[in-house]
Amino acid sequence: MTAAMIRAGTSLLLLQVLFTTVAAHFSSSSSSSSSSSSATLSEWRSGRATYYAAADPRDAVGGACGYGDLVKSGYGMATVGLSESLFERGQICGACFELRCVDDLRWCIPGTSIIVTATNFCAPNYGFPADGGGHCNPPNNHFVLPIEAFEKIAIWKAANMPVHYRRIKCRKEGGVRFALDGSGIFLSVLISNVGGAGDIVGVKIKGSRTGWLPMGRNWGQNWHLNADLKNQPLSFEITASDGITLTSYNVAPKGWNFGQTFEGKQFES
Template sequence: MAIFLCFLFLIISSATGCDRCVHRSKAAYFSKASALSTGACGYGPMAIGFNSGHLAAGVSSLYKDGAGCGACFQIRCKNTTLCSSRGTRVMVTDLNRNNQTDFVLSSRAFMAMANKDMGQGILKQGILDVEYKRVPCEYKNQNLAVRVEESSKKPNYLAIKLLYQGGQTEVVAMDVAKVGSSNWGFMSRNHGAVWDTDRVPAGALQFRFVITAGIRWKVDLGSECPA
């Protein structure tokens, strides 16, 4: 059974320039929520419960070979008759392989861009002109967590998944070592938010992350929290 290893993790956002500027593109939507339970980020059925179901598949420049998994964007459509000026906040959980739109949203997120009683109206549009920008995610009572995957096989294989990464930076490298040791071994991004290694240290583990700013953070994992 999978477990969650929980810890507090402070990230200082270094996002500047185009990370925070407004982009203009188009967005479509998935007609079935189940499409988001097999996304390229590897969240599986858990994805449907993230961000109140306001989810999105992003094009490769947003997916970033998996580093963009879990990133949040404020997105609104340009049709002022149908859509509100507030828009909605979406979380990237999948790769959009169709470059006709920057995003394919869950139908719930797509409808959330609408003015009152206009949700069905924007669904009928199918594709909308939108503008968006990267924003911090909002996770209530959650910190960055590491989930040990069911595919892990002690003692020779460890696969983990990063959850609740709510900042405006990405984890681009990851190392693992036994707690108290300086003998670090690298982990590889298997896909999306999933990292793995076949060289697993014995005992309690510590992980070291490199984020987009090039800053290293080390975290010791000494306690387990129920899934």
């Protein structure tokens, strides 16, 4: 699949949704490998944030990361849609950010911040300039929040609010989730509820009769390959953007089926 095709498919999805970041406590598990600073940045940077209404159905539809119904999938309202300059063509999906309101004493709620998970994309609108209505146009670092999250840091009348943001580690309840889909020899796996860095950059899968097989990113955090893995227990090796690798053996039992979701180990904080 070409970059243009991925971009086009993603843009269609984004007409419907905006995405998220979530904070939840998670249990630890084994992990290894080197780490970089990409997922643990503590430097505050400048951006802006807007919100969408509570009655908007986008959370039930899902988003550009493929998580589906954000409430049912455990992300709730602690989510965010990112502008193009932050979205990284979907690789950032699952990463966590802390946001706080700044520079507007009329609307900011002092001493507050929120932690959200990236679950969606805010498509640019080139009919407007970046400084005149095109909130999600490059080079803007823009966040679109559910109003429930926005109102934890600012009064809703603030609308397009200046914020400071920073990338932080994700804390999740339970283990990483692997949702299996596909047909025949085509297998698609949605990876969600990822702690630590939150965003996955590499996935391998192993059946009881195979070695480790690399999977390709389809879109968001959906990964795929063509291989006959039916009637084999499945193990996963996932690598986060900070270089840490987590291996979960026999996540899915021998009799797994498409449409099922299984839980593996979790990254440590």
